[in-house]
Amino acid sequence: MASIPTTRRGLAAAMRGAVRPRPLEQQFQAMRLSAKSFRCMSTESFQAAPEIDANKIRGLIRARHARAVPVSPSYFSRTSRFNDSYLALDKLLRVYGNLPVIPPSAVERVSWKTLDDFRHAVGEQVRATDYNKCLVIVKRLHQIHPKLKPAPVIQALNDFKRSVQAFKNETVKQELDKYGRSLGNGRRKSSSARAWLVEGNGEVLVNGKTLADYFGRVHDRESAIWALHATGRMDKYNVWARVEGGGTTGQAEALTLAISRALMVHEPALKPALRRGKCWHGWLHAGSGSMGYVLTDVYSSWVCHTRSKKGGEKEAWPCEGEKETCVGQEIERLNGSIELTWVSHNGPSLGEVLPQFFSTCKPDFCNNETASPRCDSRACSHGRCHNCTIQSRRNSPVHEPQRPPSQTGGDRPNDREGMGSGSSIGSRPNHVGD
């Protein structure tokens, strides 16, 4: 040995080295330990590191006993998530079933998840009868007085509410601006239209052009201002509209909706009339049955099915008379009468009626005196005859060239364009036509 250690430390170090040679880092670590002992003397308090958890060592499983068990007791029913929530609701009803309930008419309206929504949410093929049973409990719990409804109930009911609550939607109240204009939007196919309506004398500008300049086809011109037409307001408002996208038909029919919405701001009481004139939501839906005005190319996506068919029909037929609605009623009535003559053949046959209609439609206005018995005075009281317009829209019987004349009752124009250019143009007011 080169040098004999003369201190305790030196001896210990020599002995340690003799036991096992240590790397330099470990010797430093030992020094650090002794340095720490000084810090222990201080009053500084701290939290020591937690104990080593052997189970947390990555990948190492220390369990001596382990077995697989189902998470839910409804494991074997295959609709375990649904069953769990059903049982939870059942329990809630047993616990909170005695709380006072409010009458159904006063309960906040909620749109609950449909069966499909729920199936999608839980990912199980829940049976319809089971889900209906569940909804009965849900609705009963929902009836509990809102101030007494316990938190667990509210939480459980949230699972059955749709993410979008349609009943909470508030309609934006449209108002006239300071210049007396109203704005309406409409969409159809890929077209969108915005129409500003102001009281005036019946001028229409679509993208800076007159109606006749903008729409080459008569049918489109009619469609565009059908809302004004159906309510007899054609010469009481001026329209200024911007239309974008799509083709002419789409643009014209987007305008129908836009103008009718703008008109609703001016005269909200016209809604039933507009509905009967098939200009409002669901008008197509109402028109797809026995009524006239059947559009030839209609996408189902356009129709907003906001009501059931039953409700929709009921809604479309309130005939309590406000004076503004009478025009729509007239059109409706007239439609009905024509329908009757065609279907039942009670009155004069179509062959007799149609020539009369067309004969009444002079190139300008038709007067009341020359109106036919079917096209009576009230129908023509606006200064022009609507009959031909109605005829042109009634395309199913009129525009079917295949139908033999014996069935529909005689000769009639079977060329749509010819009829449009002949008689329909004449029925348009001056500013609309050329």
Place this chain on the structure above:
Amino acid sequence: MIIRNFGLRHGRQALSAPPSAPSSCLRLLSTQKTTTTTTTTAVAGNQEAMEQLAALSATHAAREARLAAKRQQHEIAEMPSKFKKFIAYQKQTEKLGSEVERRYLPDEIIRNPPHDASLEELMAAQCHMGHHTSSWNPANSRYIYGERSDIHIISLEVIAAHLRRAARVVEEVAYHGGLILLVGNRKGQMPIVTRMAELAGACHLFQKWTPGCITNKDVLLAGGQLKIVNERDEELGGFEEHLRDCRPVTPDLVVCLNPLENYTLLRECALATVPTVGIVDTDADPSWVTYQIPGNDDSLRSVALIAGVLGRAGERGQQRRLEDAKQGIVKWQTPRDVRGYIDKANSLAAEEAKAEREKRLAEGAVDESGLKPADLMTEDEFLAEMFGHGAAPSKY
């Protein structure tokens, strides 16, 4: 009720003021004439009178609707305070009147089932009533005591003996960590089945058994969620991979409250050698189940009593199992697939750790795992250790 609600719903619409049309002279000045509605049948004067009448009745209806709505709002606003008063009053008057010592509460047997059923209880619950003698299954003749009013009477002693045997089976299966499935899918059996499953820590089924949930479990139960628990029923982590890949589980014991409607289930159990317990009425085939409990399976009361005794047995078994687990006694073995996964995971982890350590050593890191107690001793301690206490050379 309906009429009142109609009034409330539609009264609101009637109440809302008619939209005020903008006062417009322009519109009136237009060239178009506004039409008026006149019916051909009614005379003009007559119609005016009718309109006035209609307007009057409309205002009257609106007022009525408004009042009804107000009344209802008031009632609803008062509900919470009234309910509080009611509860307080109920509490005050609870103790008044005579006390009925024993009452029959139909729910009581479900909420608090007995641990064992006496013959009286079995008889009170109508467990002894069999079916019409014409619809009997002769295999049940050993359980039948006699017949009365053309129905078979099941022997109560036999019922009690078989019920105790079945309860023992359920208890021991629960004690040995088996998975029990309680099936009762007749109308009204849902509360019984769910409550007893809750007591016995078992699975329940109160809907139709999907055929194949045992024999075709890999397909039908593929979406069912499982968890891995230890002997104390604590969930264990680190088995995610295994839970993803493992097969669905099969029950170790099936208790069927209505064997007649569960032929498929019992047959599947027989194929998979899963023992079954069932209530066997006089018209059922006792060979469908392993452990028969003769009894009336048509009365909910009888079924609730029998299922209650079994549920309590399961509860006892689970309690015993958990208590023994605390003492370190475990009567069940880890299933082979779980054991295999554990071994594989551990060997993989060891290999990984070894490789990592070697990698770190190669990089010149501290070999902390090689530390010995001597490395952490102070010099004095170390020398004392080396030379014995007090034997350290004193000259230093």
